[in-house]
Amino acid sequence: MNPEKLAFVGGTGPEGLGLAARFAAAGHAVVIGSRSAERAQQAAATVKAKVPEAQVEGRVNQEAVEAGEIVVVTIPFAGHRDTLKTLAPAIGAKIVIDVVSPLAFAGRQMKALAVPEGSAAQQAQALLPQAAVAAAFHHLDAGSLMELEERLEADVLVCSDHAYAKLRAMALAEQIAGVRALDAGPLANSRYLEEFTALLLSLNKNYKAHTALRIVGITRAGGGPRRGGKAAPR
């Protein structure tokens, strides 16, 4: 896979920072976006401290998106709709990887929120009709991502209606040591991924653990998606 320039929308939170560090370590140029240029630069400095060879910079979200080839969305769900609406012209027809799980506390448990479009990723696709949205990376523990020497033990399930976006997201996932990417079907399946995050957080709490997911029974690991979807635009 050729190095790509990855833009993180809301890359200052733990999940965005962890993914940015892993992809920077894999040789990709990374632009960390934030509403605040200052916080973006601080996050970039954090990545640089972890990955001295990193090509990383911090910018406001709009500039980050303009600079990136692939846009990774790692904002809290509360800002998901408004942020993507604002960034839609800058995102255009790029590949978008949505990592957001729409969750909120209900008492002491995390609960999945209903999203009118079906899921956060489907909301992104509705707001970004030109873009090729994939949903992925919901179940990787942020703390483990930041421990760069740690080999993860996890599957990354990827949903998309665009075969080329799915392929790129799957290839990116497998650049994280120990991760296997799986084709989890059309974007409509993303809701099951997003909601399962609530279950993993519940397990984390019950067992004081940092859980991840493995799918058993698939022997043909790796490779691209098994079935179609829209072809890449020329």
Next chain:
Amino acid sequence: MNPEKLAFVGGTGPEGLGLAARFAAAGHAVVIGSRSAERAQQAAATVKAKVPEAQVEGRVNQEAVEAGEIVVVTIPFAGHRDTLKTLAPAIGAKIVIDVVSPLAFAGRQMKALAVPEGSAAQQAQALLPQAAVAAAFHHLDAGSLMELEERLEADVLVCSDHAYAKLRAMALAEQIAGVRALDAGPLANSRYLEEFTALLLSLNKNYKAHTALRIVGITRAGGGPRRGGKAAPR
């Protein structure tokens, strides 16, 4: 764990039959319920052929439930509400383990159906207010269950608001060779389990596989639930 008499509501389908065979092999008495006494008896004969030492009989659902100590619900979702409403007096305050995933085909993909109560298991608890409902066993492959010599490689995630029902369901799960039971929190989490079945079916289709689930990162396996819930009634 002492042998218990397990009643299957709708035990003639592949999932019910597979679980019945495994639990009969583990030494539990099993009553397979169906709307038709004849089909129930045929299913019981199928289990007996697999497990010659099985204590197994086939009865109409009502009689099966009356005979059982723990009721396992393995009917298709289409009949879930009406069947449980009819059986409510016979079920009373028993432990109910709901295995149902509310799914339907949407085109060529399985899609999770919205359930007014939140999930099939929450619907069961609403219809059976005296009962102690747990949700479990959604992700075990029916075909693999029927291969009794096959050691499964799977976690069974168990949700309930009743600690004693959760404990019993978890103990039953761990009588299936290779299965680890995990406390997946309150019954409200059952929706995430039920819906994830749609994702596993999608993976099965994409990869021509029989998938199951393992949770990575939990070292304190086995044992009971980690946190409270209602105590057993005296």
